[in-house]
Amino acid sequence: MSKNTRVVTVIAVLVVVLGVYFVLLGGRGIELIRLGTPVGIGLGIGVLLLPLIGLWIVGATLVAGFRHQHLAQRARDEGRELDVDDLPRMPSGRIQRDAADELFARVKAEYEAAPDSWLTNYRLARAYDYAGDRSRARDIMRRAVELERAEGA
Structure with missing residues (x-):
C-alpha cells in the first residue's frame, strides 16, 4: 500500500x-x-x-x-516543486534549520520578483513550512489558492 x-x-x-x-x-x-x-x-x-x-x-x-494537493500537483507537473531531498536533516527527519533558512531566502527572492504568481506564493508557503513557521505558511498557501483560482476564472 x-x-x-x-x-x-x-x-x-x-x-x-x-x-x-x-x-x-x-x-x-x-x-x-x-x-x-x-x-x-x-x-x-x-x-x-x-x-x-x-x-x-x-x-x-x-x-x-x-486545494493544496491541486497546487502541489500543478507545481510538480510544471517541474517547480521545491526539491528538498538533498537537504541535511535532523534525526527527527525535519530539515536542519540552517538549510531550511537558506532555502527560504532563495524562495523568498523568487516570490519578491513575482508576488502575484500562485506558484511563487505556493513555493513560499512550502518554504515557510520547512522553516517551521506554520501560521505564515497557512496564510501564504491561502493566497496561493486564491491566485490560482483567479488565474483560472
Whole structure:
C-alpha cells in the first residue's frame, strides 16, 4: 500500500468516525430538547450546534487539503516543486534549520520578483513550512489558492 493510499484511508476512517460521533451527539441533543424543560431545550440546542460546527470544520479542512494537493500537483507537473531531498536533516527527519533558512531566502527572492504568481506564493508557503513557521505558511498557501483560482476564472 502506497503512502498516499494509507493517508487517504486514515482520513476516510477518521471522517467516518467523526460522522458517527456527530450523529450520536445530534441524537443526544434531540433527546435533551424532547425533555421540554427550558434547560433541556437550551442544552439540546447547544449540543446540536456542536455537530454542525464539527461538520463545517471537517468540510473546510478537507476542501483546503484538496486545494493544496491541486497546487502541489500543478507545481510538480510544471517541474517547480521545491526539491528538498538533498537537504541535511535532523534525526527527527525535519530539515536542519540552517538549510531550511537558506532555502527560504532563495524562495523568498523568487516570490519578491513575482508576488502575484500562485506558484511563487505556493513555493513560499512550502518554504515557510520547512522553516517551521506554520501560521505564515497557512496564510501564504491561502493566497496561493486564491491566485490560482483567479488565474483560472
